[in-house]
Amino acid sequence: MNDEHLLTLECRQFLVTEAELLDDHRLHEWLELLTDDIEYRVPRRVMRERGAEASEFSDDGFLFRDDRGTLQTRVERYDKEYAWAENPPSRTRRIVGNVRPVERADDDVTVKNNVIVYRSQGDDADHDLITGEREDVLRRNDDGEFRLARRTVRLDQTVLPTRNLSIFL
Amino acid sequence: MGDTSNQVSGSRDVRDVVEDVGRVAETGEVPSRIHNDREIHEVELERVFGEMWVFVGHVSEIPEPGDYAKRYVGDSPFIFVRDETGEIRVLFDSCQHRGTTVVRAEQGNTSHFRCPYHNWTYKNTGELVGVPYKNEFYQELDTCEHALESATQVDSYRGLVFATISESAPPLEEYLGDFTWYLDLNLGFVEDGFEVVGEPIRWEIDTNWKIGADNFTGDSYHTLATHKSAMDLDIFPPELSATGAERAPADVTNCSGHSCMLAYLENGTLTGGYPPEVFSADGLSADQFEIARGLVSSVGTVFPNLSFLQMNLNADPDDREVTAFLNLRKWQPLGPKKTQLWNWILVPRTASEEFKERAYDTGIATFSISGSFEVDDFAVWDGIAEAAGSTYVKKHRSTSNFQMGVGEMSDSADISEEWPGPGDVYDTNLEDGTMRTFYQSWYRAMTHRRIDAEREDAPSKRRDRRPNQEERR
Structure with a gap:
């Protein structure tokens, strides 16, 4: 197995572990996987004509544009009994695939991956599906372990098919 | 114009429900049914969204000539556009030929809207400027009669642009009152x-x-x-x-x-x-x-x-x-x-x-x-x-x-x-x-x-x- 395969496996392992924490609602442990200077962004996708000058992914419009502090605030709110959006909690299943490291620089690895988030919450058989491509920057800490330093989620939906985003993508 | 009587259309049941809402000032109660009823929804599309002034967008969303965005008044599709002269228009998004929508993106910038069905082409003012083979097969078609239609009334207040598809709605200023x-x-x-x-x-x-x-x-x-x-x-x-x-x-x-x-x-x-x-x-x-x-x-x-x-x-x-x-x-x-x-x-x-x-x-x-x-x-x-x-x-x-x-x-x-x-x-x-x-x-x-x-x-x-x-x- 060459270095590239090893790196891909290592990235995949990180992302799978992260998905497990989110699916299991272990949000405080999830926060531990983020660097202090994390940039967490979900830009608004805009349906544009082919060849349009402006990007399909907005430079100014976001569903999330968070740093560690705002993420922490969100997580602390979900601890509260009165945070109705997650009480009862969403049942989620994140499938992470097509993991591909695309760039390495010093301690950072930029890794693209696709995610499908299945979510159900109501008292019926319905579910929501949210899908997208994530571009993540994983950074090694002093112990050589990866931490998430940057995430950009490029959604496939322009109009979101879910009542709220009280979950992380 | 449809029915202009003060009686709500629909079944007797629905009329009673609506009349109950009319007493809300005294009773402080509304029938819960109005919050999920197919028949009421359909009457609303006609009488609420078909008669009132509905918000379309903010002027700052389309700052440049040619900027446009697809918007809706109730269930009716419209193009919110700043034309080449800088004027803001709200055009019904339906080709004058066979009626398909001419805007297929959410927003963008264009001088013309071209229908994908037979390539009828409109300036961003709504004016029809292109009909393929017109001189051969559409010789008597008066293009002036076939501009994209404007919403019936369009007006704005402090940058908020509204439109109504009703001829009988009062002017916006009066509506906002x-x-x-x-x-x-x-x-x-x-x-x-x-x-x-x-x-x-x-x-x-x-x-x-x-x-x-x-x-x-x-x-x-x-x-x-x-x-x-x-x-x-x-x-x-x-x-x-x-x-x-x-x-x-x-x-x-x-x-x-x-x-x-x-x-x-x-x-x-x-x-x-x-x-x-x-x-x-x-x-x-x-x-x-x-x-x-x-x-x-x-x-x-x-x-x-x-x-x-x-x-x-x-x-x-x-x-x-x-x-x-x-x-x-x-x-x-x-x-x-x-x-x-x-x-x-x-x-x-x-x-x-x-x-x-x-x-x-x-x-x-x-x-x-x-x-x-x-x-x-x-x-x-x-x-x-x-x-x-x-x-x-x-x-x-x-x-x-x-x-x-x-x-x-x-x-x-x-x-x-x-x-x-x-x-x-x-x-x-x-x-x-x-x-x-x-x-x-x-x-x-x-x-x-x-x-x-x-x-x-x-x-x-x-x-x-x-x-x-x-x-x-």
């Missing part, structure tokens, strides 16, 4: 106005459009329960909330058919919010400016489905500051139990880039699809429609309660006499009159009356005023 006093207060206290950041965030929820529209007229009561977690964490500092001792509250009801709530700190004691340098007293009365300067929270609904909100919130109380922003919200009805939300965050045009970014972040972290306030509302509102659509509700004629402030329910006082602005105004945010106004307007629209009871008999002057230069900025 006295409520412009509150729109001025919310939009007019900053130098050079507000601008939209990014594109509106859109998503779909399983509830009725009226739930959000009524909630955004006021309902400070729910804040204490639904949003308790946000208050516990100081995202909404409790001293600024409805129970805060320092704030001066006012609920504005019966204001030309529209309603809102606001609360402010007197004598300019509010710090934070907007940066001091963006404020400007020009264009507001001294009273309006005094209130706007101390505004801690303000929400309202322009009937039927445009809401606005201004609050001082904090996305990260440990590290950030309390920050204000302006939120516009459109509740687009897709079905009796399906609503598409359109959410815009606006910031003062002259604020620093640093402030604009912080204000936007505060907005999306609190009042948008992932917002800490909003996410909890949606967890509750689905349930209203779920129960409202049930056989139980029909069978037992269940009602929803909007009685706070009716009769002797509370000690709140009518302060309309001393209050500087229009409407029937109360000295509390804990009353339901703002929501009763919303349902009263709904009843009036559903029975083909004007929503402003006081002007109903006044003759309506049809006007086709275009946005003037200042409003276009």
Whole structure:
């Protein structure tokens, strides 16, 4: 197995572990996987004509544009009994695939991956599906372990098919 | 024009339900069924969304000639576009040939719209300029007769562009009526106005459009329960909330058919919010400016489905500051139990880039699809429609309660006499009159009356005023 395969496996392992924490609602442990200077962004996708000058992914419009502090605030709110959006909690299943490291620089690895988030919450058989491509920057800490330093989620939906985003993508 | 009688169309059952809503001012109750009923939804499309003025977009969304965005009035598709001369138009998105939509993207910039079916081509003014093989096979077609149609009336107020597909709707200025006093207060206290950041965030929820529209007229009561977690964490500092001792509250009801709530700190004691340098007293009365300067929270609904909100919130109380922003919200009805939300965050045009970014972040972290306030509302509102659509509700004629402030329910006082602005105004945010106004307007629209009871008999002057230069900025 060459270095590239090893790196891909290592990235995949990180992302799978992260998905497990989110699916299991272990949000405080999830926060531990983020660097202090994390940039967490979900830009608004805009349906544009082919060849349009402006990007399909907005430079100014976001569903999330968070740093560690705002993420922490969100997580602390979900601890509260009165945070109705997650009480009862969403049942989620994140499938992470097509993991591909695309760039390495010093301690950072930029890794693209696709995610499908299945979510159900109501008292019926319905579910929501949210899908997208994530571009993540994983950074090694002093112990050589990866931490998430940057995430950009490029959604496939322009109009979101879910009542709220009280979950992380 | 369809049926113009004051009787609502539909089955007798539905007529009774609508008539019950008409008594909301006295009873403080509305039949729950109106929040999820197929027949009522269809009548609404015709009588509410087909007759009222509906918000289309903000002028700052299409700053350059050729900028366009696809928008909807009820279920009718429109193109919100700034044409090559700078004029803002709202064109029905349907080719004059076979009727397909000519805009296929959400937004963009173009000098022409070309229909994909047979390549009929229109300038961004709507003028038909291209019909393939016209000289051979369409020799007598008068292209002047086949421009893309404008919405029946289009007008704007302080940058908010509205359209109506009704010929009999009164002019916008008359439709907004006295409520412009509150729109001025919310939009007019900053130098050079507000601008939209990014594109509106859109998503779909399983509830009725009226739930959000009524909630955004006021309902400070729910804040204490639904949003308790946000208050516990100081995202909404409790001293600024409805129970805060320092704030001066006012609920504005019966204001030309529209309603809102606001609360402010007197004598300019509010710090934070907007940066001091963006404020400007020009264009507001001294009273309006005094209130706007101390505004801690303000929400309202322009009937039927445009809401606005201004609050001082904090996305990260440990590290950030309390920050204000302006939120516009459109509740687009897709079905009796399906609503598409359109959410815009606006910031003062002259604020620093640093402030604009912080204000936007505060907005999306609190009042948008992932917002800490909003996410909890949606967890509750689905349930209203779920129960409202049930056989139980029909069978037992269940009602929803909007009685706070009716009769002797509370000690709140009518302060309309001393209050500087229009409407029937109360000295509390804990009353339901703002929501009763919303349902009263709904009843009036559903029975083909004007929503402003006081002007109903006044003759309506049809006007086709275009946005003037200042409003276009």
